[in-house]
Amino acid sequence: MYDLIIFLILITVGYIAGTLAEKRHYRSIRKRENAFLNLPAVTMKSVDYPAKEVKSAQMVYGSAVISIDYFKRMLAGLRNIFGGTVKSYETLIDRARRESLLRMKEMAGGATVIVNVRIETSTIGKRANKKGVGCLEAIAYGTALTIER
């Protein structure tokens, strides 16, 4: 009986806290994405600027670790039984990737463009190699070019 009560509390706390944190995070992501709109991050290996115009080239990276809440883990666990799209993990991965891109852009500072951008993800934490996802790390890296005009 106590187990059930603890479980229900965890689920409720997980849902409320997780939803609030997610909403706030998305608001912040959208705001910063707008601010960085003029700094393109592209997957191309090079851009056609003459080499002498490139004032500086620097490796930039940003990483973000985001954890899932208890409720969503539970939901994903149920999904594991029946199969199908694990929708509850979608926002987790989306947030981690966008956050890491934003941090990378922040590191680039006044650069003109970031080329050769790659994003990688990995699970970290105690449960990483076992069943279930503890938390997820996304790391974005690329080369920031500052062009002289």
Next chain:
Amino acid sequence: MKYTPRQAESNVNVTPTSPIREFFVLMGGLLGIMILIYILLGLAVNLVVPHISVDLEEKMAAPFIRSMCAQDTDTIRQHYVQALIDDLQGRCTTLPYHFQVHVREAPTINALALPGGHIIVFTGLLDKVTSENELAFVLTHEMGHYAHRDHLRGLGRSVVFMTISASLFGPESGISRMVARGLGMTEMTFSRNQETQADEFALKTLNCAYGHVAGTTDFFEKIPREQNPGRFGHYFASHPENRQRISHLRDISRNRGFKLADRKPLPEAIKQSEDTSTEKPSPPAHPLSCISPIIDN
């Protein structure tokens, strides 16, 4: 190539969905499946029980019984009850069991039929009975449960799991022990019909053993006066109304022409519980706690 700064209008990577709704749909589905399996297992009991051989039953019971025997104390009472049951079994029944009696120190006026022919007799019962016929009736009543395999049916759904684990993994495996631990042996319930059948079996056996059926209803006549059956009152609760049972037994006796005669008294050593129980450890708080350690083994 011109770069146009612009933010994506919608997020294609996140499905717009209501997680709460998804949760309830999935949870409901899971619960539905579990309930279905539970109901199917309930139906499976009646299909499985007739096919469980006595041999397999003994294997099933092994994880429970092994340390129950370790707890047995060699007392005059145990020897007496064992001798009585061996006598009844040898002369009047043809049950394919080797019955073993385990006397347990507890105030409960009851006896239990466990799988594998193990009968638990509580000292509360031995203290209360006044004649050998009365005790023999309770014992043959339990034997009647074996005859109809009620003790397996009474275990309910757990018997399905136990059969599967005992036949697949063997009685000594950790899995069987785990299954045994997860299932309550004590949650045995019998239907009224099963009780009535066991009563009839007991009546016939007693008539065969003693040549008369005196003392058979003594046990039930005693119960109304003992209004508090304690925590383990299920013997009385699940058993049909005592008055009804008494009249049913009398009806059968009359129809079959069973006679009545003098009751055979109990040996003196059995009646006095004090001289045997003083040296023994204090009785367990729970009448069946002697079974729990077995399961924890």
